[in-house]
Amino acid sequence: MDRIRIRGGNELNGIIPISGAKNATLPLMIASLLTDDTLTLENVPHLADVENLTRILGNHGVDFSVAGKRLGQDAGRGRTIHFNARNIVDTTAPYELVSKMRASFWVIGPLLARMHQARVSLPGGCAIGTRPVDIFIDGLRALGADIEIEAGYAVASARGGLVGNRFRMPKVSVGATHVLMMAATLAKGETILENAAREPEVVDLATCLKAMGAKIEGAGTSTIRIDGVPALSGARHRVLPDRIETGTYAMAVAMTGGDVTLTGTSADLLPTAAETLGRAGAVLTPVEGGIRVYRNGGGIAPVDVSTDPFPGFPTDLQAQFMALMTMANGTASITETIFENRFMHVQELARLGAKISLSGQVAHVEGVQKLKGAPVMATDLRASVSLVIAGLAAEGDTLVNRVYHLDRGFERLEEKLGNCGAEVERISG
Numbered sequence: 270m271d272r273i274r275i276r277g278g279n280e281l282n283g284i285i286p287i288s289g290a291k292n293a294t295l296p297l298m299i300a301s302l303l304t305d306d307t308l309t310l311e312n313v314p315h316l317a318d319v320e321n322l323t324r325i326l327g328n329h330g331v332d333f334s335v336a337g338k339r340l341g342q343d344a345g346r347g348r349t350i351h352f353n354a355r356n357i358v359d360t361t362a363p364y365e366l367v368s369k370m371r372a373s374f375w376v377i378g379p380l381l382a383r384m385h386q387a388r389v390s391l392p393g394g395c396a397i398g399t400r401p402v403d404i405f406i407d408g409l410r411a412l413g414a415d416i417e418i419e420a421g422y423a424v425a426s427a428r429g430g431l432v433g434n435r436f437r438m439p440k441v442s443v444g445a446t447h448v449l450m451m452a453a454t455l456a457k458g459e460t461i462l463e464n465a466a467r468e469p470e471v472v473d474l475a476t477c478l479k480a481m482g483a484k485i486e487g488a489g490t491s492t493i494r495i496d497g498v499p500a501l502s503g504a505r506h507r508v509l510p511d512r513i514e515t516g517t518y519a520m521a522v523a524m525t526g527g528d529v530t531l532t533g534t535s536a537d538l539l540p541t542a543a544e545t546l547g548r549a550g551a552v553l554t555p556v557e558g559g560i561r562v563y564r565n566g567g568g569i570a571p572v573d574v575s576t577d578p579f580p581g582f583p584t585d586l587q588a589q590f591m592a593l594m595t596m597a598n599g600t601a602s603i604t605e606t607i608f609e610n611r612f613m614h615v616q617e618l619a620r621l622g623a624k625i626s627l628s629g630q631v632a633h634v635e636g637v638q639k640l641k642g643a644p645v646m647a648t649d650l651r652a653s654v655s656l657v658i659a660g661l662a663a664e665g666d667t668l669v670n671r672v673y674h675l676d677r678g679f680e681r682l683e684e685k686l687g688n689c690g691a692e693v694e695r696i697s698g
């Protein structure tokens with residue numbers, strides 16, 4: 270199992286290219302199931318989750334190639350991948366594949382819409398919370414699907430096809446918005462999704478679906494209207510930049526000091542996090558093709574935050590922001606409102622000397638003057654990168670174990686940080 274060793278204490282200076290967004294790439298890849306034509310995605314990041322999803326899509330019969338090669342032969346960056354789902358040979362997504370990644374459950378929407386049937390393993394709980402799928406099931410039922418849960422699988426059918434309807438999501442769900450929007454593109458008539466997620470990844474998926482011929486209005490607002498069409502065509506679409514990777518590296522610079530330009534991204538993708546970072550003492554300035562980040566000359570100021578659906582502060586940046594607050598000049602409260610168990614980084618940050626107390630969904634972080642390197646364990650994707658951020662500022666060596674979590678969502682992290690002066694090394698095996 271790979272580990273990452275960080276020798277802390279160096280400022281970050283230089284350029285960090287931001288990759289395509291994992292959380293946009295996954296639903297975009299799944300959208301390839303909606304058409305028998307080729308969907309070409311550009312700027313696809315090289316990540317474990319992307320590889321996993323290609324296996325799941327491959328099991329359904331989706332053919333894919335990277336720049337003329339079969340996937341797996343190319344460890345390149347910002348890849349262009351062609352997906353073709355002309356022959357869907359299997360509408361079952363088995364437990365062995367789905368259990369590795371929650372987003373794989375999302376194939377249920379396109380499979381039902383195009384094939385009128387799907388048998389998809391329930392994704393199950395994961396480290397950050399129970400993560401139920403009730404909203405997906407209720408939403409698809411509202412579109413006319415029959416769904417039963419049998420032996421750990423959602424077994425769904427829609428004889429004659431899905432039919433448009435009005436559906437109000439009881440809670441904002443990014444995944445349910447993706448799935449219901451995809452399903453509705455091929456349903457008969459109009460679908461209105463209320464209380465929809467407004468995340469940039471939802472807008473990116475809608476943009477791609479529209480390029481494929483879907484009729485969608487309102488993506489990026491709480492009400493999305495979809496007028497179903499009989500079939501979708503292929504398209505070419507560039508995946509939007511990863512706002513979570515952007516925010517993560519901005520927080521790393523705020524933590525270590527230095528001056529870094531994040532290229533291929535935009536602060537518009539993370540309005541609340543950028544504003545919060547500003548209050549914490551970082552300057553984020555838009556520059557041509559990216560964002561320049563540096564500290565405003567003072568220390569790190571404590572800032573209270575609460576996670577929220579977009580445009581609020583993203584839960585996927587909560588752990589990283591907590592790492593930053595461990596060295597603030599005062600105490601900050603961090604409230605997690607999206608996932609009930611997303612504080613597992615707290616005990617690992619404590620190994621580095623952080624002072625954090627938990628009270629329900631609120632973490633009180635009392636800034637300390639210095640952190641000291643230690644062996645720590647990555648517990649989930651964003652928790653693992655919070656340990657990297659803390660390690661970059663800690664005295665001595667931090668050894669992050671279980672970096673397979675990190676590899677789900679951060680492309681070439683050691684190289685990107687190393688190019689900016691950090692001492693970060695992957696220890697294989």
Ligand SMILES: CC(=O)N[C@H]1[C@@H](OP(=O)(O)OP(=O)(O)OC[C@H]2O[C@@H](n3ccc(=O)[nH]c3=O)[C@H](O)[C@@H]2O)O[C@H](CO)[C@@H](O)[C@@H]1O
Pocket residue numbers: 291292293295371372398399400401402403404405406440441442443444445578584585607608609
């Ligand atoms: C691959 C991907 O894009 N993952 C992101 C996506 O996850 P994901 O789409 O799984 O997260 P959701 O937005 O669905 O979850 C939001 C909340 O709704 C709850 N819920 C969701 C569905 C449901 O049927 N019932 C229900 O109760 C969840 O448990 C959670 O408490 O959005 C999350 C919230 O921004 C991010 O942290 C994840 O990084």
Ligand SMILES: C=C(OP(=O)(O)O)C(=O)O
Pocket residue numbers: 292370371372395397585650651678
């Ligand atoms: C929680 C995340 O991903 P997933 O929804 O795939 O678990 C994440 O990207 O931080």
